Amino acid sequence: MKDLQEFKDSLKNESPGADLSAQLKALWYDGKGDWNNAHQQVDHLNDRSSAHVHAYLHRKEGDIWNADYWYGKAQRTRPDLSLDEEWEQLVLLFM
Known part of the structure; x- marks a missing residue:
């Protein structure tokens, strides 16, 4: 992937x-509206990058306590951004 638009365009694929x-697979599945498959991509991983995506997914789910736990594991704080903005930032971060 070269850029954010190319990543978004790939959401048309199967x-x-x-x-x-x-991390990008998780964000791809999330972009397709498949939260469960997105979560499966990072749920079993222990690195900081996966924890960051995991945190975002739980924030999106509405489980803020769990999200904050994973933001802590990622050594991040919960951002004051919309979910769409955070998703885009994460895609760009992991490209």
Whole structure:
């Protein structure tokens, strides 16, 4: 993927690109509206990048306590952004 628009355009596809990281696959599935599959991509991983995406997913779910736990694991604080803005920032961060 070259840029955010190309990533967004790929949401028309049936499946994410095989070359995407677990974090980007999670964000891809989330972009398709498939929260459960998005969560499965990072739920079992223990690195800070996965924790960051995991936090976002729980924030989106509305489970703020759990989201804040994962933001802490990612050494981040919950952003004061819309979910769409955070999603875009995460995609750009992990590209």
